[in-house]
Amino acid sequence: MTNTATPRPAEAQRRAGRTGPAAWPYVVGFLGWLLPGLGHLVQRKYDRAGIFFVSVAAMAGLGIAMGAKLYVLPFGEGQGMFVGLLHVLAFLGDLGAGLLFFLGWMAGFGRDYLARASGDYGTVFFLCAGLLNLLTVLDAYDIAVGKKD
Amino acid sequence: MHLLAQPLVLSHFQALALFAFFTSAVFAVISHRTWRERAKEFLWTFLLFVVVGVGLGWVMYLFSR
Numbered sequence: 001m002t003n004t005a006t007p008r009p010a011e012a013q014r015r016a017g018r019t020g021p022a023a024w025p026y027v028v029g030f031l032g033w034l035l036p037g038l039g040h041l042v043q044r045k046y047d048r049a050g051i052f053f054v055s056v057a058a059m060a061g062l063g064i065a066m067g068a069k070l071y072v073l074p075f076g077e078g079q080g081m082f083v084g085l086l087h088v089l090a091f092l093g094d095l096g097a098g099l100l101f102f103l104g105w106m107a108g109f110g111r112d113y114l115a116r117a118s119g120d121y122g123t124v125f126f127l128c129a130g131l132l133n134l135l136t137v138l139d140a141y142d143i144a145v146g147k148k149d
Numbered sequence: 150m151h152l153l154a155q156p157l158v159l160s161h162f163q164a165l166a167l168f169a170f171f172t173s174a175v176f177a178v179i180s181h182r183t184w185r186e187r188a189k190e191f192l193w194t195f196l197l198f199v200v201v202g203v204g205l206g207w208v209m210y211l212f213s214r
Contacts, residue, residue, distance in 0.1 A: 048178055051174055051175070051178050052175060052178070055171040055172075055174045055175050056171075056175070058167075058171055059167075059168070059171050059172075062157070062167060065156065065157035066156055066157045066158070066159065066164075067156035067157075116156070116158075117161075118156055118157065118158045118159065118164075119156065121159065121164045122156070122157075124168075125164075125168065128168070128172065132171075132172065132175045135175065135179055136175065136179070139179050149182075
C-alpha cells in the first residue's frame with residue numbers, strides 16, 4: 001500500500017536528496033560539540049539550542065564550582081591498566097563538553113583532586129555535561145541528515 | 150591547593166535534584182517532538198531520577214553499619 005501521508009519538511013528534503021553539502025552534517029556535529037547548542041542554532045532550532053546550552057553549561061559550571069577534577073593527557077603514569085582505562089574513559093567523557101572543557105582547563109580548574117564529596121559530585125557533573133553534549137551532537141547530526149526535524 | 154578558594158558545597162539531595170533537572174531537560178527535548186510530550190517526559194524522568202536516587206540512598210543506608 002502506498003504511503004500517501006504528507007512527509008514532514010525534513011523527511012521530504014531527505015527523500016528528495018536535498019540535504020545540502022555532504023560535509024554539512026559533520027560540520028553541524030563539530031559545531032555542536034564545540035559549543036553546546038551551536039549545532040542546533042545554525043539549523044535555526046533556537047529553542048532546542050537554548051535548552052541544550054543552558055543545561056550542559058550549567059552542569060559543567062556547577063561541576064567546576066564544586067571542585068571537579070578534569071581528566072586530561074597524559075594518562076596516568078605508573079597506574080595499573082584498569083585505572084588507566086578509567087582515566088581514558090573519563091577523558092573522553094570530559095572532552096565531550098568541547099570548548100567548556102578546554103576553557104576550564106586553560107583557566108586552571110580541575111587540576112587537583114578535591115578529596116571531598118562535593119569534589120566527586122563535581123567530577124560527575126562535568127563528566128555528564130560532556131556526555132549529554134555528545135547526545136545533543138547526535139541530535140543535531142540527525143536533524144542535518146533529515147532523520148529528525 | 151584548589152583554584153577555588155571555597156568550592157561550592159551542595160547537600161546530597163540538592164546535587165541529585167540539580168543533576169536530575171538538567172539531565173531530564175536534555176533527555177526530554179531530544180526524545181520527543183512536541184512541547185507537550187517533552188513536558189510530560191521531563192516531569193516523569195525528573196521524578197524517576199529523584200525517587201530512585203532517594204530509594205537507593207535508603208537501600209545503602211541499610212548496609213552502612
